[in-house]
Amino acid sequence: MSSGLPSLQARLVSRVIFPLAVMWFAGTLVITGVSRYFTQKAFDRALLDDAYAVASHVRLGSDNELSLGLSSNETETLLFDRDEVLFLAVFHADGRLIAGHSKLYVPTSEPIHPPVFTELILQGQQLRAVVIARAGPMPFKVVIAQTTKSQDQLFRALLLYSIGPQLMLLLALALWLKRAITEDVRPLSALAASLNDRDEHDLEPIPDKSRTLEIRRLGHAVNALLLRISRTVQSQREFAGNVAHELRTPLAGIRALAEYGLTQDKPTIWRQQLLAVLEREQYASHTIDQLLALALIVEAREVFQLQTMRLDQSVRDALLRHLRRADAMGVDLGVRGADRPVEVLGQTSLVDGILDNLIDNSLRYGKRAALGTSTITIAIECDADGRVVLMVVDNGQGINRKDWDRVIERWSKGPIASALRIGTGLGLYLVAEYCRILRADLTLDPSAPDQGTTIRITFAPTTSALSAG
Secondary structure (H helix, E strand, O other): OOOOOOOHHHHHHHHHHHHHHHHHHHHHHHHHHHHHHHHHHHHHHHHHHHHHHHHOOEEEOOOOOEEEOOOHHHHHHHOOOOOOOEEEEEEEOOOOEEEEOHHHOOOOOOOOOOOEEEEEEEOOEEEEEEEEEEOOOOOEEEEEEEEOHHHHHHHHHHHHHHHHHHHHHHHHHHHHHHHHHHHHHHHHHHHHHHHHOOOOOOOOOOOOOOOOHHHHHHHHHHHHHHHHHHHHHHHHHHHHHHHHHHHHHHHHHHHHHHHHHHOOOOHHHHHHHHHHHHHHHHHHHHHHHHHHHHHHHHHHHHOOOOEEEEHHHHHHHHHHHHHHHHHHHOEEEEEEOOOOOOEEEEOHHHHHHHHHHHHHHHHHHOOOHHHOOEEEEEEEEEOOOOOEEEEEEEOOOOOOHHHHHHHOOOOOOOHHHHHHOOOOOOHHHHHHHHHHHHOOEEEEOOOOOOOOEEEEEEOOOOOOOOOOO
16 A cells, blocks of 8 residues: 555665766766866967967067067968967067057066966957967067867867766666666565465465565564464464363353252252352362463563562562461461562563462462371572572472473373362463573472472572572
8 A cells, every 4th residue: 555655666776876876967077177177288288389489480670679580371371270260469578569469468467487378359259368478589478369169179079978978877877776676675575465465364484585684684573473473373272272171171060060959959958069169160260360371371482571570579479369278278378588688580470470370289289187287388598509599398298200290291280180180280381381481490309208399490590689688
């Protein structure tokens, strides 16, 4: 769609041709000046030779007067020129005419050295004249003037043969540049046409047929954008499929419980069914939260930028979010090392997601009711290299080392969750993905059997570490 803006091709051609035209015009001015100067010099030299030749025939007579010792025929022969008309005059030093045209007198200061060249008008004609002065046998001046017809013709010929070829070369260069620029800009038009002709569902990379670095970079940028869009679309499709798959079971269970309750007329059965519906609803809500967190991964990869954040604040906020649930379950939930400012390189939403999933896992699977009080501790420490380490420790049954690599995969459940038929298999997968985006190391601390679980997240180093509190 045209918007009245000039095309890139037209702008490039104009930006190249205009400086060339300016340079050609400046060169023309220089050539004109040089041609005029050297043409003038050549004719002035011939004119000066004629003046010296005439001066050599000036004689001092017996009456002590100067005279020009040339007859009229000799004068015509000496000053003969096929194309130009020449005039001469010989004057005493005081301006009295000795021979020739009296109107050629040129007032000059004495003495004249070097010869003086000037412009005259005689009989309506523009003349070029030279004046020389001689000291002997008595002081006198010789003036030779001629018309400038040949000089002007030669000057025009020089301009024609010098400027004409340059103009032709300039036009040829302009045509070549236009064609070359058109060829180089054509891939842009092809890229635009390729994108315009595409279906909105076609997110395949565009073919790279460019011959210039800038257009190739543009093509790579467009392909990178298409790849990000493709990932987002794929994530949305996966999200929709996951929602349909994961929510079908709890929703069907809720419906079955409700239908069964409606067929009964005992309040105790209604209460049981309502409690079961509430439990299924909580499971469905948890599943939705996990699926939304799963969708956040794609956005985090493409959009989020790591920045300095307060880890101690995130830990305290996570404690407040889960404290009521922990108290209701009889779990001792506490923190360690969050009483001083701690800065890490990360993103608040991702760190919150890590803490929420790890605490939720510990609350679900870490309780050891048969062995007394269940504890969960969120700790902040520094390792030997000065890097900040976030730990979530519980005294539950723990995770077997051989099961660790499996449970951090998508839709993979641990032995307890599989046995109890609870969980979505996304909690630790989300933690692993968030850590990967944060460039943090996720590890499982080795522990003795039945000694609980200790999960460590070691953040990328920053310029600041733990502040002295």
